[in-house]
Amino acid sequence: MGTVFGIVAFVIALVGVLAALGHVGYLAMLNKSAKERGLSGGATSDYVNSRWKVAGGTALVALIGLLFTTGGVVPDIIGILLAGGAGIAAKGALDATRREFRGQLPR
Numbered sequence: 001m002g003t004v005f006g007i008v009a010f011v012i013a014l015v016g017v018l019a020a021l022g023h024v025g026y027l028a029m030l031n032k033s034a035k036e037r038g039l040s041g042g043a044t045s046d047y048v049n050s051r052w053k054v055a056g057g058t059a060l061v062a063l064i065g066l067l068f069t070t071g072g073v074v075p076d077i078i079g080i081l082l083a084g085g086a087g088i089a090a091k092g093a094l095d096a097t098r099r100e101f102r103g104q105l106p107r
Contacts, residue, residue, distance in 0.1 A: 002073055009076035013066040016087025020059040023094040027055050030101065047100065054093050062086035 031048045034041030065083025068075045 005073060006069065006076055009069045009080050010066075013062070013069045013079050013083035016083035016085075016090075017059070017062040017066050019087035019094070020055070020062040020090040023090040023097070024055045024059055026094055026097060027051055030097070044101065047097075051093065051097060055090070058086045058090040058093065062090070 027048050030044060034044035034048060037044075062083045065079045065081070065086060068079030068082060071079075
């Protein structure tokens with residue numbers, strides 16, 4: 001039973017890490033696009049620079065939560081809470097960023 005719970009905890013934590021890294025990647029893509037636009041991408045660049053701490057923080061917490069899932073049942077629960085919570089926060093921040101820039105970047 002503990003092994004199954006450990007595997008489930010690992011998968012939940014991994015999804016949280018992927019969500020947090022997705023937010024980091026999206027910000028990196030926006031930043032690159034803003035820099036290519038030069039002066040006209042200044043507002044986007046400023047917004048992205050203000051969001052790096054949120055993206056980095058959620059990614060760090062999710063990675064720490066993933067590390068917790070290598071222990072027993074109690075560390076697995078802590079890992080689920082940390083990585084899952086960070087993943088949910090990263091998803092919300094990613095959605096807010098996407099709403100901010102929907103339709104403004106060239107395709």
